[in-house]
Amino acid sequence: MTTESGISRGESAYEPVIGMECHAELLTASKMFCSCENRFGGEPNTRCCPVCLGLPGALPAVNRMAVEHVIRTAIALNCSIESEAHFDRKNYYYPDLPKGYQISQYGKPIGSGGWLDFEVEGKPKRVHIRRVHLEEDTGKLIHFAGDSQRSFVDFNRSGVPLMEIVTEFPPDLHSADEARAYLTELRAVLTFLGVCDGKMEEGSLRCEPNVSVRLRNAETYGAKTEIKNLNSFRAVERGIAFEAGRQATLLETGGVVRQETRGWDEGRAATFSQRSKEVEQEYRYFPEPDLPPLRLDEPWLERIRATMPELPSSLRNRCLTEYGLSAYDARLISESRATAQWFEAAAAVGGDAKLVVNWMMGDLARLVNAAGASLDQCPVTPQRLGELVTLVSSGAITGKIAKAVLDEMYATGEPPAAIVEARGWRTERDPAAIRGLVEQACNANPEIVADITLRGLTQKRGFLIGQVMKASGGKADPGEVNRLLDELLARATGA
Amino acid sequence: MLQNHRDDFLNVPISDLRSRVVSGELTVTALVQGYLGRIQTSDAEVRAFLAVTEDRALASAADADRRIASGEPLGPLTGAVIALKDNLCVEGVVTTAGSRILERYIPPYTATVVTRLQSAGAIVIGKTNLDEFAMGSSTEHSAFGPTRNPWDLERVPGGSSGGSAAACAAAMCSGALGSDTGGSIRQPAAFCGVVGLKPTYGRVSRSGLIAFASSLDQIGPFGHDVRDCAELLQTIAGHDPLDSTSSTMPVPEYAESCGTSVAGLRIGLPVEFFGDGISPTCAAAAREAAAALQSMGARVEECSLPATAWGLSAYYVIAPAEASSNLARFDGIRYGLRVSGSGHIGLMEATRGTGFGAEVQQRIMAGTWCLSSGYYDQYYRRAQQVRTLIRGDFDVAFERFDVLLSPTTPTTAFRFGDCADPLQMKLGDVCTLPANLAGICAISIPAGLVDGLPAGVQLMARAFDEEMLFRVGSAYEQVRGALQPPRVGASAEWMAA
Ligand SMILES: [Zn+2]
Numbered sequence: 001m002t003t004e005s006g007i008s009r010g011e012s013a014y015e016p017v018i019g020m021e022c023h024a025e026l027l028t029a030s031k032m033f034c035s036c037e038n039r040f041g042g043e044p045n046t047r048c049c050p051v052c053l054g055l056p057g058a059l060p061a062v063n064r065m066a067v068e069h070v071i072r073t074a075i076a077l078n079c080s081i082e083s084e085a086h087f088d089r090k091n092y093y094y095p096d097l098p099k100g101y102q103i104s105q106y107g108k109p110i111g112s113g114g115w116l117d118f119e120v121e122g123k124p125k126r127v128h129i130r131r132v133h134l135e136e137d138t139g140k141l142i143h144f145a146g147d148s149q150r151s152f153v154d155f156n157r158s159g160v161p162l163m164e165i166v167t168e169f170p171p172d173l174h175s176a177d178e179a180r181a182y183l184t185e186l187r188a189v190l191t192f193l194g195v196c197d198g199k200m201e202e203g204s205l206r207c208e209p210n211v212s213v214r215l216r217n218a219e220t221y222g223a224k225t226e227i228k229n230l231n232s233f234r235a236v237e238r239g240i241a242f243e244a245g246r247q248a249t250l251l252e253t254g255g256v257v258r259q260e261t262r263g264w265d266e267g268r269a270a271t272f273s274q275r276s277k278e279v280e281q282e283y284r285y286f287p288e289p290d291l292p293p294l295r296l297d298e299p300w301l302e303r304i305r306a307t308m309p310e311l312p313s314s315l316r317n318r319c320l321t322e323y324g325l326s327a328y329d330a331r332l333i334s335e336s337r338a339t340a341q342w343f344e345a346a347a348a349v350g351g352d353a354k355l356v357v358n359w360m361m362g363d364l365a366r367l368v369n370a371a372g373a374s375l376d377q378c379p380v381t382p383q384r385l386g387e388l389v390t391l392v393s394s395g396a397i398t399g400k401i402a403k404a405v406l407d408e409m410y411a412t413g414e415p416p417a418a419i420v421e422a423r424g425w426r427t428e429r430d431p432a433a434i435r436g437l438v439e440q441a442c443n444a445n446p447e448i449v450a451d452i453t454l455r456g457l458t459q460k461r462g463f464l465i466g467q468v469m470k471a472s473g474g475k476a477d478p479g480e481v482n483r484l485l486d487e488l489l490a491r492a493t494g495a
Numbered sequence: 496m497l498q499n500h501r502d503d504f505l506n507v508p509i510s511d512l513r514s515r516v517v518s519g520e521l522t523v524t525a526l527v528q529g530y531l532g533r534i535q536t537s538d539a540e541v542r543a544f545l546a547v548t549e550d551r552a553l554a555s556a557a558d559a560d561r562r563i564a565s566g567e568p569l570g571p572l573t574g575a576v577i578a579l580k581d582n583l584c585v586e587g588v589v590t591t592a593g594s595r596i597l598e599r600y601i602p603p604y605t606a607t608v609v610t611r612l613q614s615a616g617a618i619v620i621g622k623t624n625l626d627e628f629a630m631g632s633s634t635e636h637s638a639f640g641p642t643r644n645p646w647d648l649e650r651v652p653g654g655s656s657g658g659s660a661a662a663c664a665a666a667m668c669s670g671a672l673g674s675d676t677g678g679s680i681r682q683p684a685a686f687c688g689v690v691g692l693k694p695t696y697g698r699v700s701r702s703g704l705i706a707f708a709s710s711l712d713q714i715g716p717f718g719h720d721v722r723d724c725a726e727l728l729q730t731i732a733g734h735d736p737l738d739s740t741s742s743t744m745p746v747p748e749y750a751e752s753c754g755t756s757v758a759g760l761r762i763g764l765p766v767e768f769f770g771d772g773i774s775p776t777c778a779a780a781a782r783e784a785a786a787a788l789q790s791m792g793a794r795v796e797e798c799s800l801p802a803t804a805w806g807l808s809a810y811y812v813i814a815p816a817e818a819s820s821n822l823a824r825f826d827g828i829r830y831g832l833r834v835s836g837s838g839h840i841g842l843m844e845a846t847r848g849t850g851f852g853a854e855v856q857q858r859i860m861a862g863t864w865c866l867s868s869g870y871y872d873q874y875y876r877r878a879q880q881v882r883t884l885i886r887g888d889f890d891v892a893f894e895r896f897d898v899l900l901s902p903t904t905p906t907t908a909f910r911f912g913d914c915a916d917p918l919q920m921k922l923g924d925v926c927t928l929p930a931n932l933a934g935i936c937a938i939s940i941p942a943g944l945v946d947g948l949p950a951g952v953q954l955m956a957r958a959f960d961e962e963m964l965f966r967v968g969s970a971y972e973q974v975r976g977a978l979q980p981p982r983v984g985a986s987a988e989w990m991a992a
Contacts, residue, residue: 050604054824056592056705057584057606059738091820091866095839100823151839153828284866286875289709289817291739 014213014251016244017221018173020127022186024163024196025137025204026069032136032161033060033103040202044142044154052159054098059290062087066134066161067110067294069195071304073163074111074132076189076311082108084295085134087288092281096139096153106285109133110296117313118185120178122327127182128168137162163195170221171210176241180233183207184335188312191337198336200231207236211243213251222247223259227271230264239264243271315340323353332361342375342382349386352393359389363403367410379413380406388416400474401425428475431484434468437476438484441467442492453493461485509669509723510750512574516563523559523574523618527552530576530620534667537983542642543652543662545581547621548588552576555618570616572730577612578662578671581622582629582705583714585609592705593627593637593655596825596832596850606703607738608672608714608731615730620668623658627852628822629674629707631655632682632923633914636854641911644686645983646948650908653683653923656717660687663717665983670727671717676707677810678903678927680715681939685903685951688941688978690968691717692724693927695958696934697742699728700735708817709740711810711931721940721968725749728961744959752962753969758792760967761896765800768901768926768953777902777950780942784952785900787974788967798892798899802884803929807921809885810928812865812878818855819862825850882932889933893957898967901926903939903951930955938964940971941978949978 031038034051050058067085074081088106111132118125137160142152165186173179187205190196198205212224225247227239247257262271312334319330333343343353343360350356364385368378388409392402397420408419420426428434441464442449448464451457468481515521531549538544559573579585582592584602591597609619626636634642634657642657644650645665652661656673660683663671673680675693684691692715699714706712716727729750734743764785769778789795827833827846836845851859865874892899904923914920930937935958939951952971956963 050602053829055584055602055604055830056590056597056600056824057582057602057701057703058604059702059740061736061739089820091823093823093826093840093843095826095828095843098824098829100826101820282867284820284863284868284871286816286820286866286871289740290706 012248012252013215014244014248015174015216016176016240016247017171017212017214017224018175018179018240018244019169019171019210019224020165020167020173020179020182021208021210022165022183023206023208024073024165024190024198026066026161026163026195027197028063028065028069028161030063031159032063032066032134033159036159038160040204042156044152044156047156048158052098053155054100054158060103060288062291062294063161064294067296068304069161069193070110070132070134070163071296071301072193072308073165073190073195074114075305075308076193077111077114077116077129077132077165079111079114079129079132081111081296081301083297084108084293085110086293087291088285089288090135091284094138095151096141096155096158098139098155098158102136102138103288103291104135105133107287116182116185116189118181119331120181125172125178125181127172130166130168132163132165135162135164136160176237176244179209179240180237183233183236185312188335188337192309192312192315192340194309194337200233203231206231209236209240209243211240211247212257213244213247222251223257225257225259225271226261228261228263228274235264235266238269239271242269246271309337312340319353323347325353325357329354329357329361333357338374338376345382346386346389349383350389350393351386352389355389355393356386359385359402359406363406364410367406378410380409384409384415391416391420395427395477396420397425398427398474398476398478400469401427404474425475427477428472429477429480431480434472434476434480435484435488437468437471438464438481438488440471442488449489449492453489461489507669508720509572509575509718509726512669513569513571516559516574517569519563523556523563524553526574527556527576527618527620530666530668533665534621537645537665537667540643540648541645541652541661541665541667541983542640543623543658543665543667544578544621545591545593545624545639545658546589548585548619549621551588552618552620555613559616559618570614572612572726573616574669575612575617575727576620576669577617577727578621578623578659578668579609579619580625580629580656580659580671580673582625582674582707583609583622583672584703584705585619585622588622590622590705591639592629593625593639594825594850594852594855595638596846597705598638598832600831602703604703606714607700607735609703611731612672612727617730621662623656623662623671625658625673626655626679627855628705628818629655629676629679629712630818630854630858632678632920633909634658634661634683635911636852638852644908645981646688647908647982650910650948651686651914653686653904653908655679655683656691657683657686659717660684660689660691663687663689663719664981666980670719670723672714672727672731673717674704674707674712674714675927675931676711676713676814677931678924680717681903681927681937681951681953682923684717684939685941685949685953686908688944688949688981689717689719690721690724690938690940691715692728692938692961692964693930693936694728694732694961695742695936696931697740698936698959698961699731700733700738700741702735702737702741706817706821708814709821710817711814713931721938721965721972722750722753724938725753725961725965742959747962749961749965752965754973755966755970756792757788757967757970760788760793760898762788762793762795762967763798763892763896763899764795765803765892765899765901766797767800767803772922772925773902773905774907776945777904777906780945780950781900781902781952784940784942784971784975788900788971791970791974793967795900796896798896800885800888800892800899800929802881802888805881806885806929806932807925809878809881809932810924811861811921812874813882813932815858815862816865816875816878817862819859819866822851822855822859885929886933889929889935889955897956898963899955901953901955903927903953907945907948907950926953934958936961936964938968940968941975943975943978
C-alpha cells in the first residue's frame with residue numbers, strides 16, 4: 001500500500017494530470033422530459049410518471065428551462081453554442097435506468113470549446129472546457145443491510161435534468177489545489193447563474209476527476225483512473241492528491257497503473273479499486289428519434305444573454321474596488337451566490353464592508369456551522385447583521401459585547417438594538433465611572449503596576465485593561481479605558 | 496332487426512352509422528351487441544382479437560344511448576365501434592404488444608389516439624392480434640398464435656396489424672387502428688380487402704404506442720372505405736404535447752376531399768414498383784386502377800424512384816437498430832414478465848431470453864450489431880444516407896406528380912408456412928416501406944380480387960397531403976364499385992344470427 005507521497009511534497013519526477021467531469025443537477029421546476037416535480041429526496045417513487053419510468057409508449061418532451069440553463073452556463077464559460085440542440089441515446093443496461101438508455105447529447109453538445117479563468121494562490125489560471133451538455137439522471141438503487149436477496153429502486157431522480165461539464169484534453173490541471181480551485185470557481189459560476197444549487201453533499205453537484213501522472217515535461221500520458229463518490233471539496237482535493245501520489249509511487253517502484261474506476265474511502269482517506277475499465281463500455285450512441293432537434297435561434301440566445309446575472313469574477317472586482325476588501329475576503333464572498341447576496345444585503349445596512357465580512361466569516365459562520373445549517377437557513381438576517389455592525393462601528397457597543405449580542409440574535413431572532421437596550425449593554429463612557437474601575441484594578445495589582453512603571457514591562461498593560469473590561473462586564477469604552485490607565489500609570493511613575 | 500341485414504355492419508360508412516343511431520333507428524347498444532355477436536360467431540376461426548372489452552364497450556354504449564335520449568351533444572364518431580391493435584395502451588386494459596414479456600401488463604395511461612377516439616364518441620370493442628412488437632408481415636409471430644385471413648382461413652392476414660385488418664374485413668368492428676412501420680397497415684389491408692392508411696410521419700401522435708422503430712412508426716386507421724379512414728384520421732390527427740415529433744400543422748377537413756374530381760391530376764407509376772419480384776397479377780390490378788382513374792380524367796405516366804431499390808436494406812438496418820434500443824426497457828425490473836437469474840444482469844438476461852420470441856430476438860441482435868461502435872458508420876449512418884436519397888427521389892417525383900400509384904404488395908395473401916424464407920417474407924414490404932423511410936403518407940385500397948383473393952392498390956402523396964389520397968382513393972372506389980364480402984364475413988352462422 002502506498003501513502004500520500006511524492007507529488008504533494010514536490011519531490012517526485014512525476015506530475016499529475018487531472019481532467020474534471022462535473023455533473024450539475026439543474027434548478028428547474030420540472031424534470032427533463034416530463035412534468036414531474038424536480039426536487040431532492042422525498043418518499044421513494046412518489047415523483048414518477050410514465051415518461052420518467054420509461055413505460056411502454058411514453059415519449060419525452062424537452063424542458064426548455066433546462067436547455068436555457070445549459071446555454072447560460074455555456075455563455076458564462078465562453079463556449080461556442082450550437083444552433084440546434086440534438087439529443088442522442090446512450091444505451092446500457094442497469095436496473096436504475098428505466099428505458100435501457102439515457103437521453104444525452106453525444107455528437108453535438110450545446111456548448112463547446114470554452115474556458116474558465118480563476119486564481120490559484122494569487123496566480124491566474126485558465127482551464128479549457130471541452131463541452132457542456134444536457135442529459136437526464138437515472139434512478140437510484142437502494143440496498144438494505146441484511147437483505148442481500150433484494151434491491152429496491154427509487155425513480156424520483158430518474159429524468160432530473162443534469163448538465164455535464166467536461167474539461168479539455170490535454171488537461172490544464174496539474175495539482176489537487178488547482179483542481180479544487182477549479183471546482184470552487186465552477187460552483188460559484190453555477191450558483192451565480194442560478195442553474196444549480198451547488199450542494200455537493202446532496203449530490204446536486206458531483207465531480208469525477210480523471211487522474212493520471214506523467215514524467216514532468218513529458219509529451220505522453222499514462223493510464224488514467226476515475227475517482228467516484230466524492231461528495232465534498234475536501235474529498236475531491238484529498239482524493240486527487242492521494243491518487244496522484246499512489247500512481248507516482250507505483251511507477252517509481254516499477255509498477256503499472258491500470259485504467260480503472262476507483263472509489264474514495266473517506267475514513268481511510270484512500271482510493272480503492274472498483275472495477276477495471278480496460279474494455280471501453282459500448283454505449284451504441286445514436287440520434288434520439290423521439291426528439292426532433294430544438295432550434296436555439298438568435299432571438300432566444302439574445303434574450304438569455306440580456307438576462308445573464310453578474311458572475312463571480314465581476315463581484316470579486318467590485319469587492320476590491322467598491323467595498324475595499326482584501327483579495328482573500330473577496331474570494332470568500334464570491335464562493336456562491338447565496339454568500340454573495342447575503343454579504344451585499346448586510347453591507348448595504350452595515351456600512352463598513354470589512355467589518356461585515358469579519359462578522360460573517362467569523363462569529364456568524366461559527367454559529368451556523370455549529371448548528372449544522374447553511375447561511376440561507378440562518379435566523380440572523382443580513383439586515384440584522386448590518387445593524388449589529390453599525391452598533392459596533394458607531395461605538396454604541398464594544399466588540400466583546402457584540403459577540404454576546406450575536407449569540408442572543410442567533411438564539412432569539414431579536415434585533416440587536418432591542419437586545420442591547422434590554423440588557424443595558426451600551427458602552428460605558430462616563431470618565432468618573434471608568435476612572436473608578438481603573439483605580440480599582442491598579443490598587444488590586446500593585447506588583448503589575450510596579451512592573452510597568454519601574455521595570456518598563458509595558459506589555460503588562462493588557463492585563464490591567466482586561467481587569468477593567470471584566471469589571472465593567474465588557475461595556476467600558478476601550479479608548480477611554482486606555483486614556484485613563486495611561487493617566488494613572490503616568491502619575492504612578494511620576495510619584 | 497339489424498342483424499338480419501348484413502349491410503348494416505359491412506360497408507356501412509361510419510357517417511351512416513352515426514345518422515342511424517342519432518335518428519333512433521338503431522341504438523348504440525344494439526350496434527355494439529351486433530359486433531359482439533359477430534365476434535362470437537367468427538373470431539373462433541379468425542382469431543383477430545386478443546381481448547374483447549365487452550363490459551367497457553357495453554357501458555360506453557349505454558352512456559351514448561343515454562346522451563342521445565337526453566339530447567346531449569354528440570361527437571363525430573358516435574356509432575363508430577373500433578378495434579385497437581394491441582400495441583396501443585389503454586389504461587386498465589391488458590396491453591401485450593403480442594409478446595409474452597407483456598402478457599399481464601396493464602398500462603396506467605391511455606394512448607392519445609384512443610383518448611381522442613373516445614372523446615369523439617367512438618367505442619373501443621377490443622384489442623387485436625399483431626406480430627410480436629409489430630415485427631413481421633404475417634401476424635404469425637404473435638406469442639398468442641396467428642390470426643387467419645377471413646377470405647381464406649388457410650392464409651395469413653398480413654402483418655403486423657393483421658388482427659385489426661382481419662377484424663375490420665370480417666365486420667367485427669366499424670373500423671380499427673393499427674401501426675405502420677414498413678407497411679404494417681397497408682400490407683394487411685391489401686391481404687384482407689379493406690382500406691388502410693399510413694398517415695404522414697408526425698400527423699398522428701405516437702404517445703401510448705408501444706414503439707417498434709420510433710422514426711418510422713405511425714398510427715393509422717383501417718376502414719371499410721376511404722371516407723371511413725378520412726373520418727378516423729380527422730379525429731386522431733393533430734399535435735400532441737406528449738409527442739414532440741407530432742406536427743403542429745393544422746388538420747384539414749378530410750371528408751371534404753372525398754368525392755372531389757380527379758380530372759387533371761397527375762398520377763405517376765414508379766417502374767420499380769412494377770418490376771422484378773412483383774407478381775404480374777398484382778401489377779395488373781394496379782395498372783387497371785390507374786386506367787380507371789385515367790378514365791376519370793387523371794393523367795397517368797410512368798416514373799422512376801431509383802433509390803427505392805436500396806430501401807429494403809436501409810429499412811432492415813434502421814428499424815432493428817431503433818427497435819434494439821426501444822425494447823431495452825423490457826428488463827423484468829418494473830413490470831411485465833420477470834424470470835429470476837443470477838444478479839441484476841442475470842435477471843434481465845433470463846427475462847428477455849424467455850419473454851421475447853425468436854423474430855424479436857433476431858432483430859434486437861441485428862440492431863445491436865448495426866449500432867455498435869465498429870459498425871455504426873458502415874450500417875446505421877449508411878442507411879440514413881440511403882434514406883435521404885429516397886426522400887430526394889420522392890421530392891423529385893412529387894414535382895411532376897400529385898400522387899404515385901403502385902401495387903401495395905408483390906403478391907396476394909400467402910398460405911401459412913408458405914413464406915418460410917425470412918428474406919422472401921421481408922420482400923413483401925418492398926412496395927410499402929419507401930413511404931415510411933421518406934415519412935410521406937400512403938394508403939392501400941382494395942383493387943378487387945385476384946384468383947379469389949384481395950389485391951391492394953397503393954397511393955402515395957406528399958407529406959401532409961392526405962387530402963390527395965382521400966380524393967384519388969374515393970374516386971377510384973367509385974369506378975371500382977362495391978366489393979363482395981369475405982368468406983367468413985358471408986358465413987351462414989352469421990347470416991342466420
Ligand atoms: Zn415524470
